[in-house]
Amino acid sequence: MRIVFLGDIFAEPGRTAIKEGLPKLIEEYHPHIVIANGENAAHGAGITYEIALELHSYGIDVITGGNHSFDKKVLWEKFSLLPYLLRPANFPQGAFGKGYVVIEKKDFKVAVLNLQGRVEMQPIDSPFSVGDKIVEELRKTTPYIIVDFHAEATAEKEAIGFYFDGRVSAVVGTHTHVQTADERILPNGTAYITDVGMCGVEDSVIGLDKEVALKRFITGMPWNFEPAKGNAILNFVVIDIEPSGRATQILRGKWKKI
Amino acid sequence: MRIVFLGDIFAEPGRTAIKEGLPKLIEEYHPHIVIANGENAAHGAGITYEIALELHSYGIDVITGGNHSFDKKVLWEKFSLLPYLLRPANFPQGAFGKGYVVIEKKDFKVAVLNLQGRVEMQPIDSPFSVGDKIVEELRKTTPYIIVDFHAEATAEKEAIGFYFDGRVSAVVGTHTHVQTADERILPNGTAYITDVGMCGVEDSVIGLDKEVALKRFITGMPWNFEPAKGNAILNFVVIDIEPSGRATQILRGKWKKI
């Protein structure tokens, strides 16, 4: 079973690159399921119901989220309407939406679990204890479990990788918007990468216009963020998983329209 | 020479309490100069040119700021137009506005210096090194120097107090919105209080509607902040200063319309 996982889709350039590039990736890699993080899909901050539909129509089977999942308040009441739209599962009880889903596609039952880190991020429930319970539950349903761990600190990401090693098929990091070169199969069979990187304009500061970002750092003033313009790059990983749930390969990739 | 210093004015209830209460305080304490922190004057976040004029018209001689000073972008270009409107002096070069002022009133020349902390706050220039230079400069002009230190951590606030002890007349803390009971004259003659407290609705979470604040803490979702409604309390200190610049007394007070 093969997964393609794409990192944080950033604003209109990210969505356009998905529209143009995802068909090529599907053609090349023939994944059984495509997952992408959508927390920055709406102008860099959050996602709307309509944009979720749009991304789904491009071939994304499950859309994960992160610290920006709730930025667009217009989505809140509709968050649960789309079965394939997730936000981190360790948001406390009372938060809109859901944090995991089991989808069936091409004879495969695949679980996707979204978790968020807490180091240098907002205080929510523990990704370890919340994740532990959900993973043990999901394992009764399917051996194919993919975790999007949306977090800042590399230590917390690696720790989550080892924590779930052998219990899930893959732990794929998101949030930093920069792809890391540490993809590997952990000792007990879980595919791991600290961060898959974003789907956004590369000549930017994590997807944002670099001039504005620089002005913010230099003056300390909250200049309005603006997504960078141009052709976006797609940062992704391809993961192969045995029927046992064990990953056999994780491959890092980038795609950009030429 | 006598100063009245009022803490963070929060939204419309805070401004109304200033309008109604400041004349009473002036009547009671006969200050030579009135200083107030205005970073939350505009709906809890920032301040506008018009609101600065309004507060000035109520009898506030100098309006200081803090981490919310730049929240209202409509103010930016006009920030320097009002001589009595400050933002922390240790924002980096390139930031709009200014961080200190010397005003003359009733035969007294008084310097007001606004600084901001960095512990658990945004990274700006050092309040120690920036403040040091400005204080030494101001001391050539007047012995009456009042510092508004806008900061979160009590350790940083006490450290700034000791750092300027004997060099300025007063270090008054702002930002936490809760008045502290540690007002005193430091060993070398500087009046000090960790936080003067806010001018806002007391039955609230730092000035904000408490139901919304609770929902944010409980669900982890970014519900829209809303200022609390009702009569605001004025939190203030009264400071007496000798011609040498040495403080002789700091008195903590609260005022509320009955």
Added chain:
Amino acid sequence: MRIVFLGDIFAEPGRTAIKEGLPKLIEEYHPHIVIANGENAAHGAGITYEIALELHSYGIDVITGGNHSFDKKVLWEKFSLLPYLLRPANFPQGAFGKGYVVIEKKDFKVAVLNLQGRVEMQPIDSPFSVGDKIVEELRKTTPYIIVDFHAEATAEKEAIGFYFDGRVSAVVGTHTHVQTADERILPNGTAYITDVGMCGVEDSVIGLDKEVALKRFITGMPWNFEPAKGNAILNFVVIDIEPSGRATQILRGKWKKI
């Protein structure tokens, strides 16, 4: 029923002031139970088994903790041996020690619950959801419930106050080491103060030698912290509670050997 609650006992000077001053406070206020936060009792960082015994021998019935509770590793295995020694209850499962206790004294059954904040502090379980469950359980046993909320941000502290208002007798804040002047009875009968302040040397930076603290702030280098020397001040509150569990009075106090 009357409680005396003393803030963070800081190092040897804090313990000595407890030894000398607590008898005076007991003589003056005749409390039925004495609670104190001990997270800084051992040289400013943590507490040991022996120091807990020592503080207990001075008349402290329950010792609460905070982010420094685990600083002295020599205590860990013995943490549960002392029924009256607490650490925040919202540390995750697997942490040593316990977070609440019900003690019986002078015909009163009093519950003490220790919780810790998460804003600008380490990521642990939610003080809201963990606290909620424990409080509801404790209410079956006694109407007298005292919460030590050890936290940094005033917003989180006020939110916890309102969250438990009417369900516990008192929410007393600790951790900032500076007493606040906002003690009051909340609308539904809970006594509240944002921070009770420390039991430590006042001429210091939160209990630490001020010269060292200044050097750390100015140079950015990790100079060794050293507790300040001298006579400590005791910061405390006295709380009166009706048989219904409702607080009728909260009184702020300071004591220092002359």
Added chain:
Amino acid sequence: MRIVFLGDIFAEPGRTAIKEGLPKLIEEYHPHIVIANGENAAHGAGITYEIALELHSYGIDVITGGNHSFDKKVLWEKFSLLPYLLRPANFPQGAFGKGYVVIEKKDFKVAVLNLQGRVEMQPIDSPFSVGDKIVEELRKTTPYIIVDFHAEATAEKEAIGFYFDGRVSAVVGTHTHVQTADERILPNGTAYITDVGMCGVEDSVIGLDKEVALKRFITGMPWNFEPAKGNAILNFVVIDIEPSGRATQILRGKWKKI
């Protein structure tokens, strides 16, 4: 002119891998100068005078630092004795040691500048304004300027990259201990990578024993960190620079003893 730059050397396994692997890298790439970050060389936290000598003897020409530079206080007084030992230049005045150096080797004059980020790190001086002044000064001496930017947030790292683009030969990120896959030549000729990754044991949590790291995350208690044992991996980049100072190539690499 060719540079080899190695990331944070972590504890004894990192130093051993340098000893064994650096000769191979030198043999393979024939660099004119070798730079490595040594902030974790001493048992994972800091560096000593002796370890700096040791690393220098293995062929490292310049040793940079970061937030752990001052962990070993035994080094402080000797920090300035070794011309090739740096700590971030934007530590405030009064900090021991120095932040940049110009070395001459094989007919090349190369400047190395060490800077540290502030987002989610300790508050020090601005890497932008401090770096700006030093870079402009260094450019009078040599076109070959290499910046080690030791920082956490990808946004701040990319911003520094663009800020110095065209003014220095390379901006190499350190601190996260995970190599990123975004190495490239920025528009104006500066070689850039968000993080070069560490020289430490890969089967670890950023170099630390993974069992201990997991216990810390799960229990919230400060279990003693312990460096992981085993063969370390060397994470490095090779950078080619024209006489104009412009980078022509940046190549990412890993080396591990088999």
